[in-house]
Amino acid sequence: MLGKQFQSSAISQCRVCWRLYQATPGQMQTRQFRVAVIGAVGGIGQPLSLLLMANKLVTELVLHDLTATKGFGQDLSHIDRACQVKSFFGEDQMKSAIKGSDIVMITAGMPRKPGQTRDFLFDTNAPIVAKAAGLVSQHAAHAMVGIITNPVNAVVAVAAEAMKKAGYYDPDRLFGVTTLDVVRAEKFIGDHMSIHPGKVRIPVIGGHAGTTIVPIFSQCQPPFEGDEKCIASIVKRIQTGGDEVVKAKAGQGSATLSMAYAAARFTNALMLGLKGEPGPPECAYVQSDATEAPFFSTPLTLGPKGIEENHGLPELDECEKEQLKVAVDALKKSAAKGVKFME
Numbered sequence: 047m048l049g050k051q052f053q054s055s056a057i058s059q060c061r062v063c064w065r066l067y068q069a070t071p072g073q074m075q076t077r078q079f080r081v082a083v084i085g086a087v088g089g090i091g092q093p094l095s096l097l098l099m100a101n102k103l104v105t106e107l108v109l110h111d112l113t114a115t116k117g118f119g120q121d122l123s124h125i126d127r128a129c130q131v132k133s134f135f136g137e138d139q140m141k142s143a144i145k146g147s148d149i150v151m152i153t154a155g156m157p158r159k160p161g162q163t164r165d166f167l168f169d170t171n172a173p174i175v176a177k178a179a180g181l182v183s184q185h186a187a188h189a190m191v192g193i194i195t196n197p198v199n200a201v202v203a204v205a206a207e208a209m210k211k212a213g214y215y216d217p218d219r220l221f222g223v224t225t226l227d228v229v230r231a232e233k234f235i236g237d238h239m240s241i242h243p244g245k246v247r248i249p250v251i252g253g254h255a256g257t258t259i260v261p262i263f264s265q266c267q268p269p270f271e272g273d274e275k276c277i278a279s280i281v282k283r284i285q286t287g288g289d290e291v292v293k294a295k296a297g298q299g300s301a302t303l304s305m306a307y308a309a310a311r312f313t314n315a316l317m318l319g320l321k322g323e324p325g326p327p328e329c330a331y332v333q334s335d336a337t338e339a340p341f342f343s344t345p346l347t348l349g350p351k352g353i354e355e356n357h358g359l360p361e362l363d364e365c366e367k368e369q370l371k372v373a374v375d376a377l378k379k380s381a382a383k384g385v386k387f388m389e
Contacts, residue, residue: 078105079317082147082186084140084178085154087111087118089299090194093306094153094313099125101310103317110134110143111154140178145185149316151223151309152178152205155195157300160292165255165380171195172204172387179205179220183212190316190352191220193331194309198222198254199377202331202341203384211388218352221316222331224254224343226301226308230287231261234280239271249345249360250284250329252373253380259285260373264363274365281369319348327357337370339377 081098085091086109098104099122107122107129109115119133134143144150155171175195182191193202202222209215227250236243247267252260261284263270263277270277283290291301315328327345334342336358347355362370 079103079148079320080106080108080146081149081151081313081317082108082110082143082189084110084143084150084152085174085195087113087115088153088155089157089302090153090305090309092118093303094151094309095122097306097310098313099127099129099131101314101317102128103314103321104129106130106132108132108134108143108147110140112136137177141181141185144178144181144189147182147186147189148320149190149192149313150178150182150186151192151194151313153194153309154178157196157302159300160297162292165197165200167196168200168383168387171197172201172384175201176204176208176388179208180212183209183214187214188216189219190320192223192309192312192316193221194223194305196254197380198224198331199258199341199380200384200387203381204387206333206341207385207388216352217333220332221312222254222341222343223309223312224250224259224329224331225312226287226305227254227259227261227284228329229304229308229311230284231280234283235266235270238276238280239268241268247326251342251344251359252370253331253341253343253377255376255380256285257369258373258376258380260366260369262360262362262366264366265360315348319352319354320350322350324348324354332356337374337377339374340381342374342377 081104083091083095086095098107109119115133115135119131123131152175154174156167182189193205195201206220231248231250232243232246235246248261249265250261252258261281288301315325318325324347327347329343329345331341331343336342336344345357346353
């Protein structure tokens with residue numbers, strides 16, 4: 047009986063200590079981060095905000111959408127984390143949401159429906175990204191900016207041009223978030239090889255749409271076990287993973303939960319970089335001279351000023367070199383479309 051009482055008391059004390067640990071910012075981290083989610087009430091914005099709320103590095107979570115965010119923010123504020131939640135809505139309040147942020151994640155925009163390509167969304171989503179990016183340039187010039195809004199291949203160029211026009215653009219701080227392609231590659235390869243996906247490392251270069259997504263199986267660690275037909279099948283599934291989800295949801299949405307998870311992973315990598323504690327390289331779609339395309343996704347080491355090192359193109363086999371050519375041609379057109387829009 048005494049043993050059971052002691053065990054119960056010890057567990058209770060541990061829980062109290064854990065809550066005190068959560069509630070004391072000085073014990074949690076040496077750097078606090080204000081992260082703004084633009085489009086926070088959307089299908090990606092809500093789960094992304096929840097995941098960021100659970101990250102101890104986020105001590106101020108700012109929510110913005112064109113529709114009311116108060117209720118959603120109030121809901122999040124009841125979670126037992128040492129994180130302040132601030133809510134803003136409407137075009138007039140976007141500036142207040144962005145101002146002073148360390149990281150701005152832009153998820154706002156129309157999601158895909160069955161039969162639609164990402165490019166179909168450009169005319170609707172490009173103006174939203176342009177406005178948000180311009181406000182970052184004016185009111186949070188040194189923030190890291192993650193673009194999740196589709197079509198990523200084109201709207202990252204829109205964001206870059208908008209920031210130039212607004213007065214400040216740092217290419218080392220602007221990222222198209224392509225982490226979902228890496229997450230899918232790790233998951234599908236892990237399942238195929240019957241190993242934990244977390245043990246898989248594979249660079250996924252190029253862009254974030256169809257054949258612009260180029261998983262580099264020749265550099266997969268551990269080495270991929272499968273023939274060329276098997277590789278082609280998994281590559282196709284990675285490239286069309288978004289279509290797979292859109293079809294399965296039958297008009298009720300796109301890849302929101304997996305994208306939110308991937309975006310949270312990339313946001314965490316940005317925060318670790320800002321702290322000077324970079325983890326393994328993460329792939330992202332950035333201004334680059336790795337190819338003829340002005341923006342291109344390659345493995346990056348992240349640091350306090352954004353991109354600390356762009357590792358460029360990994361070694362490619364002959365099949366991957368052919369895939370690269372196709373990707374570069376398409377990405378050059380996407381970037382040109384973004385630039386033309388801003389002209």
